[in-house]
Amino acid sequence: MTAPVNAELSASLQAARQDYAALLDKKLKLDLTRGKPSAQQVQLANAMLALPGEQYKAADGTDTRNYGGQQGLPELREIFGELLQVPASQLLAQGNSSLELMHDSIVFALMYPLPGGQRRWSNEERIAFICPVPGYDRHFTICERYGIEMIPVPMTADGPDMAEVERLVSTDPGIKGIWCVPKYSNPDGTTYSDETVRRLASMKTAAPDFRIFWDNAYAVHHLTDEEVQVADILTACADAGNPDRAFIYGSTSKITWAGAGVAFFGSSEANVKWLLHCTAARTIGPDKTNHLRHALFLKDADGVREHMRKHRELIQPKFDAVLNIFDQQLKGLATWSRPKGGYFITLNVPDGCAKEIVRKAAEAGIALTPAGSTHPYMDDPQDRVIRIAPTFPSLEDIEVAIAGVATCVRLVGYEKLAS
Numbered sequence: 001m002t003a004p005v006n007a008e009l010s011a012s013l014q015a016a017r018q019d020y021a022a023l024l025d026k027k028l029k030l031d032l033t034r035g036k037p038s039a040q041q042v043q044l045a046n047a048m049l050a051l052p053g054e055q056y057k058a059a060d061g062t063d064t065r066n067y068g069g070q071q072g073l074p075e076l077r078e079i080f081g082e083l084l085q086v087p088a089s090q091l092l093a094q095g096n097s098s099l100e101l102m103h104d105s106i107v108f109a110l111m112y113p114l115p116g117g118q119r120r121w122s123n124e125e126r127i128a129f130i131c132p133v134p135g136y137d138r139h140f141t142i143c144e145r146y147g148i149e150m151i152p153v154p155m156t157a158d159g160p161d162m163a164e165v166e167r168l169v170s171t172d173p174g175i176k177g178i179w180c181v182p183k184y185s186n187p188d189g190t191t192y193s194d195e196t197v198r199r200l201a202s203m204k205t206a207a208p209d210f211r212i213f214w215d216n217a218y219a220v221h222h223l224t225d226e227e228v229q230v231a232d233i234l235t236a237c238a239d240a241g242n243p244d245r246a247f248i249y250g251s252t253s254k255i256t257w258a259g260a261g262v263a264f265f266g267s268s269e270a271n272v273k274w275l276l277h278c279t280a281a282r283t284i285g286p287d288k289t290n291h292l293r294h295a296l297f298l299k300d301a302d303g304v305r306e307h308m309r310k311h312r313e314l315i316q317p318k319f320d321a322v323l324n325i326f327d328q329q330l331k332g333l334a335t336w337s338r339p340k341g342g343y344f345i346t347l348n349v350p351d352g353c354a355k356e357i358v359r360k361a362a363e364a365g366i367a368l369t370p371a372g373s374t375h376p377y378m379d380d381p382q383d384r385v386i387r388i389a390p391t392f393p394s395l396e397d398i399e400v401a402i403a404g405v406a407t408c409v410r411l412v413g414y415e416k417l418a419s
């Protein structure tokens with residue numbers, strides 16, 4: 001970081017103080033906390049409100065209004081099998097939330113031994129997960145809720161620091177899993193390199209029932225013409241002789257409707273059978289009518305890709321606005337990600353400043369995701385990561401809010417440099 005010195009620093013600090021006073025006067029009330037699609041984005045799928053209409057029978061004649069079809073509607077599994085890189089026969093279409101499927105996978109593993117496992121996880125002395133940081137707070141909440149120890153491992157430009165991951169999993173049989181958001185990760189937009197995927201698939205693990213929780217939440221959520229691809233983890237695991245290692249998740253929450261979409265689970269045949277056995281005790285089948293309206297609306301994998309370009313048109317200007325303001329105001333003081341897709345920008349502020357910046361922003365009426373949320377136990381040891389979620393507010397509100405955030409970064413950052 002090239003810090004301004006002496007006179008320059010005190011001038012910068014004074015300007016930041018003035019700007020912050022002006023910001024307080026604006027009495028804003030803006031919320032940048034969660035990665036939600038905007039009203040215009042969910043509107044893109046409004047044709048689904050009228051579906052399936054009288055066409056309530058699936059392609060194979062199944063009446064979607066009745067019980068059954070535990071694996072989910074085949075035509076929807078075909079569409080998303082291609083996009084999530086899972087054969088449709090090994091992909092389940094389920095409820096409205098992939099987070100729920102991740103949560104349930106962990107609870108089921110606590111209760112029933114996994115394929116390859118000797119006992120259920122709750123009978124182990126200790127269970128730990130590797131948590132690449134920065135990461136997704138709700139993954140961490142699941143671990144915390146069920147007493148699963150979290151071991152942070154830093155992210156690199158290629159995904160988690162694989163030397164560290166390999167070192168940890170090869171010697172510690174208590175480590176049962178790793179959280180991965182392989183494409184346009186939450187929050188820093190990183191996509192795992194082919195080499196990272198290969199190493200994850202082939203690394204030696206001390207736990208025989210180790211699982212990669214492959215949360216491909218942003219599989220088709222591109223922000224540029226370069227529609228980034230990630231290597232096929234399921235095939236990589238099978239090729240490496242670890243066919244049961246990956247649990248793959250995805251959903252249409254940020255394709256059609258958040259909270260009223262469809263979630264998917266894909267894995268090896270053995271794992272799919274295991275999950276179906278567990279879910280059979282709690283449901284007589286998923287909402288196939290919702291599956292059908294999604295299949296009718298999206299049509300095929302190209303239909304999904306085309307639909308996602310409409311999302312891009314709506315949200316790319318918001319990401320550009322954030323990046324432009326940061327470029328103009330924060331060069332030399334902070335760094336930030338330039339994601340090619342997904343829902344977030346990570347802002348790295350000077351060490352020890354993130355909490356204070358979020359507090360100052362809140363005082364000015366700008367709600368940011370709490371500092372620390374990107375790390376297990378809310379503990380960002382350097383107190384430096386702030387997650388920016390630009391999709392939900394209007395472009396105008398984003399511009400006002402981010403200019404305000406930049407003011408807070410300058411104020412707290414320069415104060416720290418001057419102290």
Ligand code: PLP
Pocket residue numbers: 035096097098099100136181186215217250251252253258259263
């Ligand atoms: N996984 C990641 C990485 C996310 O960022 C989100 C939402 O922000 C989810 C999962 C939630 O997905 P769902 O709505 O399918 O539960």
